[in-house]
Amino acid sequence: MRWALIGLALSFLTLFLFVPLISVFYEALKKGIDVYVAAITDPDAVSAIQLTLTAAAIAVPLNLIFGIAAAWAIAKFEFRGKNLLITLIDLPFSVSPVVSGLIYVLIFGLQGWLGPWLAEQDIKIIFAVPGIVLATIFVTVPFIARELIPLMQAQGTEEEEAAVVLGANGWQTFFHVTLPNVRWGLLYGVILCNARAMGEFGAVSVVSGHIRGSTNTLPLHVEILYNEYNFAAAFAVASLLALLALVTLALKTVVESKNKGNKEYTDEYTGT
């Protein structure tokens, strides 16, 4: 019975998880290492890597500041409408990526609210880098806040209150008392946020305009190569993203083992 259940579970995971993962690297290297290296050092691929890194470098710090502010307000104070606020923070998780991109087109696109004014000022947001950054920020808004809120709630307010009573100001309290307590959860949120920021496809696809070498992120570059039937190159670029996913999972495992002591925290995590 026991081994039958293990066998069945592992067969399912093999079919839907392990084989797809392995196939990415297999297809990437099938035509040899030269083709692989050529695909990821192609100028268009390099510019896609740069844009992906740029978008993540803007989106992750902004959402980090947001996550800390939101978690401080929600976890350390009691106020009305708190549950509604938590639901609103979660909202981007439940919106389809395509819709996330579309709403920015409705505001900044040529036919959008600010479109005509932006055109006069010669500012391009949609089909340009700012649109990609905005869409990336939108889809990654909840990640860090969601990790920090349950963690900071579980830790209560006594330590911070003691610090304030002893004469520390707000920033000192945060940096010397709160931050050390939540550092692993914070790191975990940053890792997840970064993975999603670099991997987002649907939302970015709507606002990007797919201009090679200029508004193409790594996932969009994968799509272009694939649609050109350049499968080896598509999988080569995809393998970079798969490696990023594996590094993310490895870091997650490390952070979780650091957090083992905090049961309430791991219980809260449902993985959305």
Place this chain on the structure above:
Amino acid sequence: MHTFKQHSVLPGFNLALGFTLLYLSLIVLIPLSAAFIRTASLTWAEFWDVVTTPRVLASYRLTFGASFAAALVNAVFGLLVAWVLVRYRFPGKKLVDALVDLPFALPTAVAGIALTALYAGNGWIGQFFEPLGIKIAFTPLGVFVALTFIGLPFVVRTVQPVLEDIEAELEEAAATLGANRLQTFSRIIFPTLFPALITGFALAFARAIGEYGSVIFIAGNMPMISEITPLLIITKLEQYDYTGATALAVVMLIISFVMLLIINLLQWWSRRRRASA
């Protein structure tokens, strides 16, 4: 409590909440409201016509049908995987546990092309189905495969902590009182797990409905047959039919909000059940 906020000696509330609300409004709430405001320019009849054309209705059927089937498969196998991970020891267990989250971490476009290559007629997995006359890639079945992949971690990760918390004493007591293993599972374990299982199912279903990246590669995207609703939004956008695209987006947003509400209620129920257990 008559005041908005309870008194606290801690500083920074106004700054933190003010920044949170400003950021959320600028990035999330105002842009989302744009979709509703744009659609308000349509009359109700016009809106209804746009969101119920035969092609759109076919896309709803596929999106919801495939999402439901995928979430159902994930409920069954997710429960099984969670059970195996919590109750049994086997070599490589830690690695398997870590890899369950792969669909969260792997960009959807990568999942899409990998699954397409595997389940195509000449792919590693598709070649076994081809002789049986079953085509997976470029059919609605392919959509189901992609959505199963995307939703895989949800049930595992909601059921796992509840299963870890079930006390061995409870099962031992049941066994002592003469229950066999099937009775213990169906009378003791399953009722305790049920709220978490349903929550995981709802999360997987909600995620699948909006999914785009992994599906478009494997679906084949034939109108009326294998075209999902999010793709239809893109198609309308590419034809500069902004109003049509937005009307469909509003339908999807309303569905997302309803799902979010249901999931919140389920999580609340699940927590209460665990607190009283």
